[in-house]
Amino acid sequence: MNTPSSPKAATLHDVARAAGVSLVTASRALGNPGIVSEKTRARVQQAVEATGYIPNLLAGGLKSKRSRMVAGVVPALAVSQFLPTVQALTAALAEQGYQLLLGQTFYDVRREEEVLNAMISRQPDGIVMMGLVQSARARERLAKSGIPVVETWDFSDRPLDMVIGFSHLKVGSALAGYFLSKGIERVGMATGNDHRARQRREGFLAAWGRDVPTVTVPSPGSLELGRQALGQLLAQQSDLQAVVCSSDMLAHGILVEAQARGLRVPTDLAVSGFGNADFAAHLLPALTTVHVDGAEIGRQAAALILQRCHGQHPEPSAFDIGFELIERASTAPR
Amino acid sequence: MNTPSSPKAATLHDVARAAGVSLVTASRALGNPGIVSEKTRARVQQAVEATGYIPNLLAGGLKSKRSRMVAGVVPALAVSQFLPTVQALTAALAEQGYQLLLGQTFYDVRREEEVLNAMISRQPDGIVMMGLVQSARARERLAKSGIPVVETWDFSDRPLDMVIGFSHLKVGSALAGYFLSKGIERVGMATGNDHRARQRREGFLAAWGRDVPTVTVPSPGSLELGRQALGQLLAQQSDLQAVVCSSDMLAHGILVEAQARGLRVPTDLAVSGFGNADFAAHLLPALTTVHVDGAEIGRQAAALILQRCHGQHPEPSAFDIGFELIERASTAPR
DNA sequence: CTGTTAGCGCCTTCAC
DNA sequence: GTGAAGGCGCTAACAG
Numbered sequence: 001m002n003t004p005s006s007p008k009a010a011t012l013h014d015v016a017r018a019a020g021v022s023l024v025t026a027s028r029a030l031g032n033p034g035i036v037s038e039k040t041r042a043r044v045q046q047a048v049e050a051t052g053y054i055p056n057l058l059a060g061g062l063k064s065k066r067s068r069m070v071a072g073v074v075p076a077l078a079v080s081q082f083l084p085t086v087q088a089l090t091a092a093l094a095e096q097g098y099q100l101l102l103g104q105t106f107y108d109v110r111r112e113e114e115v116l117n118a119m120i121s122r123q124p125d126g127i128v129m130m131g132l133v134q135s136a137r138a139r140e141r142l143a144k145s146g147i148p149v150v151e152t153w154d155f156s157d158r159p160l161d162m163v164i165g166f167s168h169l170k171v172g173s174a175l176a177g178y179f180l181s182k183g184i185e186r187v188g189m190a191t192g193n194d195h196r197a198r199q200r201r202e203g204f205l206a207a208w209g210r211d212v213p214t215v216t217v218p219s220p221g222s223l224e225l226g227r228q229a230l231g232q233l234l235a236q237q238s239d240l241q242a243v244v245c246s247s248d249m250l251a252h253g254i255l256v257e258a259q260a261r262g263l264r265v266p267t268d269l270a271v272s273g274f275g276n277a278d279f280a281a282h283l284l285p286a287l288t289t290v291h292v293d294g295a296e297i298g299r300q301a302a303a304l305i306l307q308r309c310h311g312q313h314p315e316p317s318a319f320d321i322g323f324e325l326i327e328r329a330s331t332a333p334r
Numbered sequence: 335m336n337t338p339s340s341p342k343a344a345t346l347h348d349v350a351r352a353a354g355v356s357l358v359t360a361s362r363a364l365g366n367p368g369i370v371s372e373k374t375r376a377r378v379q380q381a382v383e384a385t386g387y388i389p390n391l392l393a394g395g396l397k398s399k400r401s402r403m404v405a406g407v408v409p410a411l412a413v414s415q416f417l418p419t420v421q422a423l424t425a426a427l428a429e430q431g432y433q434l435l436l437g438q439t440f441y442d443v444r445r446e447e448e449v450l451n452a453m454i455s456r457q458p459d460g461i462v463m464m465g466l467v468q469s470a471r472a473r474e475r476l477a478k479s480g481i482p483v484v485e486t487w488d489f490s491d492r493p494l495d496m497v498i499g500f501s502h503l504k505v506g507s508a509l510a511g512y513f514l515s516k517g518i519e520r521v522g523m524a525t526g527n528d529h530r531a532r533q534r535r536e537g538f539l540a541a542w543g544r545d546v547p548t549v550t551v552p553s554p555g556s557l558e559l560g561r562q563a564l565g566q567l568l569a570q571q572s573d574l575q576a577v578v579c580s581s582d583m584l585a586h587g588i589l590v591e592a593q594a595r596g597l598r599v600p601t602d603l604a605v606s607g608f609g610n611a612d613f614a615a616h617l618l619p620a621l622t623t624v625h626v627d628g629a630e631i632g633r634q635a636a637a638l639i640l641q642r643c644h645g646q647h648p649e650p651s652a653f654d655i656g657f658e659l660i661e662r663a664s665t666a667p668r
Numbered sequence: 669c670t671g672t673t674a675g676c677g678c679c680t681t682c683a684c
Numbered sequence: 685g686t687g688a689a690g691g692c693g694c695t696a697a698c699a700g
Contacts, residue, residue, distance in 0.1 A: 009479065011693060022671050027695060037669060052478070057455040058392050058401060059693035062676045067392060069435070069456070077421040080414070087411040090436055099452055101403070102424055102434045118433055121391040122403070144386070145343065223613035249613070256618050279557035279583070284590050345677060356687050361679065371685060393677035396692045 010051035019047035030055065061123065070305055071119035071127040073103040073112070075194065079220040081247065081275045081294065082130045085152065088298030089128060096306055098125070107194055107219060113138045120145055126305030128298075131195065132156055132163075148308035150301045153292075154196055155320065162317040164300050168196045171290055172203025174325050175272060179242055180208070182331065184270065187212050187242040190229035190250050192219035197246035200274070204244060213237045221246065226253015227260075234261075241270060242331070248273035248280045248289055255283060255330065270331040285329035292323045344385035353381035364389065395457065404639055405453035405461040407437040407446070409528065413554040415581065415609045415628065416464045419486065422632030423462060430640055432459070441528055441553060447472045454479055460639030462632075465529065466490055466497075482642035484635045487626075488530055489654065496651040498634050502530050505624055506537025508659050509606060513576055514542070516665065518604065521546050521576040524563035524584050526553035531580035534608070538578060547571050555580065560587015561594075568595075575604060576665070582607035582614045585621055589664065604665040619663035626657045 016026040021040055029036045029044035036044075047053070061067040070093055074082050090100045101124060103115035116138045119127060126148040133139050133151060139160055142149050149161040156163060179187055189204070191197045193216050205211060213236040215229040226249065233240060245251035251273030255265055263269045265285055273280060276291035300319060307314050350360035355374055363370045363378035370378075381387070395401040404427055408416050424434045435458060437449035450472045453461060460482040467473050467485060473494055476483050483495040490497060513521055523538070525531045527550050539545060547570040549563040560583065567574060579585035585607030589599055597603045599619055607614060610625035634653060641648050 012695095013693080023693095024672080024695075025670060028670085031695080035669070040669085052475070054451060054454050054475070054479070056457060056693055058457050059396055059676090060695065062393055062396060062678090062693080063695040065676080072436075077411075077424065078417050083412050083417075086436075087438065090411065090438055091440075094437070094449065094452065097452070099456060100436045102406075102420075102436045103428070104421065104424055106425075115428065117388060118428065118431070120388050122433060123390060123392050141386070141388075145388075224616045227616055252613070253616065256616065259618055279586070282558045282561055282587065282590065284593055347677080357677095358679080358688080359686060362686090365679080369685075374685085390677055393692095394679065396677080396694090397679040399692080 010053040012053070012055070014051050015044065015047045015053045018051055019043045031060075065123075066125055066309065067123045068098050069101050069122060069124045070098050070302075071101045071103060071116075071122070071124040072130075073105060073115055073119070073127065074130045075107050076104050076220065077102070079130075080249070080277060081220070082153070084294035085130065085298040085301070088295040089302050090298075092299050092302035093305075096302075098302075098306070109135045116142065120147065125309050126150070128152060128301045128305065133160055134195070148305050150304050152297050152301055154199075155318070159318060162304050162314070162319075164297050164304070164319045164321055166292065166321055166323050167203075168199035169203035169206070171274070171323055172200040172205070173207035174323075175200075175244055175290070176204045176207035178272075178325055178327075178331075179244070179270070182270070184241045186237060186240050187244055188233040188237060188240045189214040189244045189246075190221070190226060190233065190254065191216055191244075191246040192221050192250075193217065194219040200246060213240070217250065221250035221253075223249055223253040223256065226250035227257040228253075230254045230257040230261075243269065243271050245271065245273050248275045248277040248287060251287055251289070251330070252279070252283060255285075255287070266329065266331050266333050272331055276326060281328065283330075288328045288331040289326055290323050291326050293321060297321060344387040346387070346389070348385050349378065349381045349387045352385055353377045365394075399457075400459055400643065401457045402432050403435050403456060403458045404432050404636075405435045405437060405450075405456070405458040406464075407439060407449055407453070407461065408464045409441050410438050410554065411436070413464075414583070414611060415554070416487070418628035419464065419632040419635070422629035423636050424632075426633050426636035427639075430636075432636075432640070443469045450476065454481065459643050460484070462486060462635045462639065467494055468529075482639050484638050486631050486635055487628075488533075489652070493652060496638050496648070496653075498631050498638070498653045498655055500626065500655055500657050501537075502533035503537035503540070505608070505657055506534040506539070507541035508657075509534075509578055509624070510538045510541035512606075512659055512661075512665075513578070513604070516604070518575045520571060520574050521578055522567040522571060522574045523548040523578045523580075524555070524560060524567065524588065525550055525578075525580040526555050526584075527551065528553040531608075534580060547574070551584065555584040555587075557583055557587040557590065560584035561591040562587075564588045564591040564595075577603065577605050579605065579607050582609045582611040582621060582623055585623070585664070586613070586617060589617060589619075589621070600663065600665050600667050606665055610660060614660075615662065617664075622662045622665040623660055624657050625660050627655060631655055 016023045029041045105112040113135045129151045151163045155165045215232045217225040273289040276289045280287040350357045363375045439446040447469045463485045485497045489499040549566045551559040607623040610623045614621040
């Protein structure tokens, strides 16, 4: 090593001594500069530079009860649907000096509990969940932990605390209404096996009025699974007119497999996705899908948590961010 | 609220009292069960259940100097290349009771410094960077912080501490060699404007022997940018035989745009990507690309950090994880 | 405006 | 095997 690798990291104590002030004054000069004289502040600043001081927020948080960390929990990071939310959340928090603690549940209730326990142990100032908290035990624990919780990407009558999302049932019925209005009669579904995808399927079926051929794939879907799904669907019903997918990646797979089989989209087969991934608008044909403003979910979640940290109690505590069915060439003949 | 929202979260002190033992004994029963009598351990366990105690790791870390957190820093979460690494890293750490603190630099040196400072303030037991640390100041600070650092997805003669990656120069020259061996003479490049993509381009040009038409796009690329890039490249040179892309998404865009223009791939135009995204093998035609085991990078990074936490000093500290050129239909006329 | 006094919740070191 | 001190680095109260 080139530098004398951390003989001892400088503490606020060292800074105070170097600046010739007391510990508290140094603390205030950094954390609450307004109430310290110009001179002192400058000297403390200088001492910080000189000593290379980096504050230990963990220690500070112990006393102040604010860790300046927020937990973010996703099913799995590779679920691309959530990426804009997590990215925006992380960015919005960083801007206010908060950092994100990332956890993954892998769609497993036991891991969800473990992850949430691990998070609570670190005293986050807030928790943002992608999806609703599944585990009853975890819900209870969270409720009495007093930590602000934002559940996202879903909706519930009885949220744990705050919720930002939309009705997946309504998404399903909107899709059903859309295809019905197109005069389409024979549709199949390729759908992930997670809670939200199942909700959308239920909503679809309720509005559609009868059951439809369905292939269920593990969440998160993939292009490959989409390709396979089309094969299986056509095996069940060879004259399908449309396939409704629970993600854009699955829908993309359907498009590719349709092309491989010489089926023209949308003439022979209409295809819809979900999520409005950035590639959806630029495929051939462009993909009809359901848009949800994932980044906005992240920003709002950050805002809600930060409000709570500042002692406010936002009303209402449930935000329907809505969705939008975007019609593109994959379902729009000519 | 349903439950009396945290009158006061139980502390180890409460547990000890409920179990009728001293604070230290309770601490040991949880953290070092081996050295406590069977009976005491059971009683402490019971007290934990009764009080709903969740340990405060922040407080524990203050004394023990181990936060059981590891920082992970990516350019942006949406850069899909890094997702397998971050996902595997997070999972591997969680398995050992460590959590990931996520940070984003947005390819900006100043933000990189800020993020790293924010991380250091939280006393992580290790830092995993996607890419090399760019900022000289940050390098210095990290070096003398004594925190184990793993730089990934790149290679360097003078790593900050540990590095797991591969030579992007070699990737570039491997691609050049491949296209040369195919007898292809007129190639263009669509390349991201990040450090690693530029290195691959340099490596390509060095082996290729002369400059080639190039379109530079903002990182991370997208399907849309790929489509645009093909248009621009063809405007520069209309008889291109191949396009080399710095990511699979860009390459995918080239494929789509080629199809839109009635160019057959690979007959009229060969296309290669980078990253071996999960869709690459299943496109039509399947995409020739460069595979890098991103998940393995994450697992190894976790292992290195954890070894350091356990006081070991792994040798060597530079790991070349290699890469593999995967030939598929997009460059292989049958 | 500045300093003194107490801890935050836990873990380490030392005694017993 | 257990317990009694002391302190990790910092910040909320109070005082001056």
